[in-house]
Amino acid sequence: MEPLSWSLSFSGSIKASRGLLVLAIMLRAVLKLCCGITYPHLRSMTGLQRAALAAFGQEITHLQSRGRMALPAWSSLRWTQKTEPAEQKSAALADEDVFYQRQGEAALDEALKIVESEDGWKLEMSEENGDVIYSKALTGNRKVFRLEAELNASPEELHDILFFRVEEMHEWNPSIRRIRVLKHVSRDTVVTHEVSAETAGNLIGQRDFLSVRHSSRSESRVYLGGAATRLESLPPQHGFVRAEDGPTCIILHPLQDRPDRSRFIWLLNMDVKGWLPQSLVNKALPRAQADFTKHLRRRLATQHPENKS
Numbered sequence: 607m608e609p610l611s612w613s614l615s616f617s618g619s620i621k622a623s624r625g626l627l628v629l630a631i632m633l634r635a636v637l638k639l640c641c642g643i644t645y646p647h648l649r650s651m652t653g654l655q656r657a658a659l660a661a662f663g664q665e666i667t668h669l670q671s672r673g674r675m676a677l678p679a680w681s682s683l684r685w686t687q688k689t690e691p692a693e694q695k696s697a698a699l700a701d702e703d704v705f706y707q708r709q710g711e712a713a714l715d716e717a718l719k720i721v722e723s724e725d726g727w728k729l730e731m732s733e734e735n736g737d738v739i740y741s742k743a744l745t746g747n748r749k750v751f752r753l754e755a756e757l758n759a760s761p762e763e764l765h766d767i768l769f770f771r772v773e774e775m776h777e778w779n780p781s782i783r784r785i786r787v788l789k790h791v792s793r794d795t796v797v798t799h800e801v802s803a804e805t806a807g808n809l810i811g812q813r814d815f816l817s818v819r820h821s822s823r824s825e826s827r828v829y830l831g832g833a834a835t836r837l838e839s840l841p842p843q844h845g846f847v848r849a850e851d852g853p854t855c856i857i858l859h860p861l862q863d864r865p866d867r868s869r870f871i872w873l874l875n876m877d878v879k880g881w882l883p884q885s886l887v888n889k890a891l892p893r894a895q896a897d898f899t900k901h902l903r904r905r906l907a908t909q910h911p912e913n914k915s
């Protein structure tokens with residue numbers, strides 16, 4: 607091809623791609639507006655209508671992720687995959703481990719600060735069995751949720767179920783499709799890939815997460831922390847909306863008079879991404895948290911069938 611015509615068609619394709627990008631952004635804004643306007647009607651919707659809306663949301667988010675996959679090579683939004691020369695690998699690996707270890711520790715510290723902050727919490731729901739969920743508003747109408755419950759297991763048992771056996775979570779929790787530990791950084795730090803079930807969170811479609819998870823112990827307490835991270839071998843997946851979990855934490859401490867039972871405090875701090883109105887997300891999240899606790903209790907009951915609670 608002639609240099610001149612080549613450069614013309616090249617800049618033409620840049621313009622076309624930019625146009626598409628602008629169009630996608632506009633479409634997204636219009637959809638968000640429509641979802642926001644129609645939200646009050648959702649309360650009077652039938653199950654079938656809700657399911658249809660959920661499917662619609664899912665489809666839109668698929669389109670969005672497809673759009674991301676198709677971004678042109680020059681776009682700064684593209685996920686870039688770096689390849690390292692083989693001889694640098696071993697040194698780089700150690701650096702990488704240090705990076706994840708620090709990221710896990712920082713996530714736990716940051717989440718503890720949020721969960722232990724005293725002001726701004728408002729009661730979101732309170733159940734007959736004593737479970738309570740509080741919420742706190744962050745910027746942009748985003749909320750974090752703090753669940754407090756008493757569980758029929760010691761902090762060690764819960765540490766085992768929630769951290770060391772994290773890959774088994776889908777066996778007792780139908781909101782989770784699968785969890786894989788992609789990297790063992792140390793005994794107390796791992797990088798995990800989590801995929802929620804299609805039905806989890808009701809109106810929120812399926813999500814995947816890539817997180818660094820860290821645990822620490824101090825006296826009889828166990829702390830679990832986590833935050834969204836990156837792993838070059840697992841960039842966002844085709845057809846999945848990658849959500850971000852964290853900085854998040856779970857605090858487990860034994861009850862004073864019953865060390866075989868624990869107080870469970872869980873900060874849910876999730877950016878579900880996608881195009882749903884925040885008001886809808888703020889309803890689905892505490893529900894997902896209550897569901898998780900219900901399934902965890904069932905899992906514990908199979909371990910101690912003699913005293914279900």
Ligand SMILES: CC(C)CCC[C@@H](C)[C@H]1CC[C@H]2[C@@H]3CC=C4C[C@@H](O)CC[C@]4(C)[C@H]3CC[C@]12C
Nearest residue numbers: 768769781800802806807810813830878894898
């Ligand atoms: C609302 C929709 C989008 C998501 C619903 C599923 C949510 C509740 C699921 C998806 C992934 C899950 C997390 C996956 C891994 C861990 C690490 C573990 O040590 C404590 C529980 C924790 C932190 C899970 C909590 C529940 C969780 C956040």
